[in-house]
Amino acid sequence: MRWDVVWNNFDYFLWGSLTFNSQTLSFEGQLGGLALAVVLAALGILGAFWLGLAAGLMRLSRRFWVKAIAVIYIEIVRGTPLLMLIFWFYFLAPIILGTAVPEFQSTLIAFIIFTGAYVGEIVRAGVAALPKGQMEAARGTGLSHFQAMRLVVLPQALRNMIPSFVNQFVSLTKDTSLASIIGVNELTNTATQVNNRTMNAPFEIFITIAVLYFLVCWVLTAISRRLEKHLARYQARGR
């Protein structure tokens, strides 16, 4: 067993080649490793939230065209492997835009579009799970459809969706490992780099990486379970 390989590269796994220079009081090097994976997942879920909210609400719309756009988007993305989407944005952005998009940005866009479709389904299910009376009563007090959605339905529905969002965040964190395929220097990529350089400790390296991912995801899953129990008490129910 050669755990020293893991030990010597552990800081690289955690935050890449980023170092703090105490003389100039600034950071040097590139952020990478686990920290970059978490950053990628966090930015991804942030973008996917807004995209998913729009897609979910469009899907609930009564206008055929609005609904059709959302359905097509959600179904296409959910039927395609994430790796395929990443390749789409990585290899085809230069053709469409004329300039190459950096790896980080292009995977981030792929993650947002991919996760947005799943968040859209969560939003749709969350709004549909709320008793109809909430909307009707809100409209009855004189609010417009938009106001009722924004002030009455969504605040309740979104709160009930928090556990699902956390679960989506967990699976996005796992999915950030795919960014390594096109060369974003996140945790999996640092692992393959160290593995290619040292050649003698693949078992130790990949176990360590798996445990690092596990810790992040498991903590988040535990939080989501507690939230689920906690939030179940406040849910408005239909009769």
Added chain:
Amino acid sequence: MKYNFDWSVVLTGEYHQWLVDGFWLTLKISAISIILAMALGTLVAVLRMTKVKACVWFSLAFTEFFRNTPLLVQIYFWYFGSFVLLPEAVNKWLYKQDFEFASGVIALTVYTAAFIAEEIRAGIFAIPKNQLEASRATGLSFIQAYRYVILPQAFRIIIPPLISQFLNLIKNSSLVMTIGVMDLTYMARQIESHTFRGFEAFTAATAIYLCISLVVSLTINVYNKHFLRQIKY
């Protein structure tokens, strides 16, 4: 955007054959993994239901660990790291076989089995407890009771979520390209680098994946409409 589409690249000739080969390999690796994952997943789920502490802990650790680590890392682990665990002779034998394919299957199986085990557990929980008690009272052993009474009912309830797990597996199988298994995604990538016809290649591959997904989700819908209603407790 200056780009001349040339769909003949993917519709005819050698590259078309590559895509077809990739498609069959995706189906093959998915089918084998689905069968193995079902077996392993059922085993893990039933272990969780036993009263033996060690079995319950094993099952819990298995599902939690494999569900919360990325599939890609698991693939790398089985492909690069697993040989440390095995004796030298076995390794030599393995490298003569299709080792990429085998480690891809193992990774997909174990990863999906963890999810399937959770679905099956949910299905078992949905069966009223007195079913087990009644079947034990008629003289069936624990294993017989699960085999003949509980699992057949549980499976009927969880068929829709199970099928969507199968669908996830098919989509996840695209990751085995990273260790050189020549599946659909690998072939699309390969055509891209040979011909610079990335747009056509990726569109064709995406369309194939979409067709698989659509067929599978239609199956779920039909099942839900026609069969699930009949099950009542």
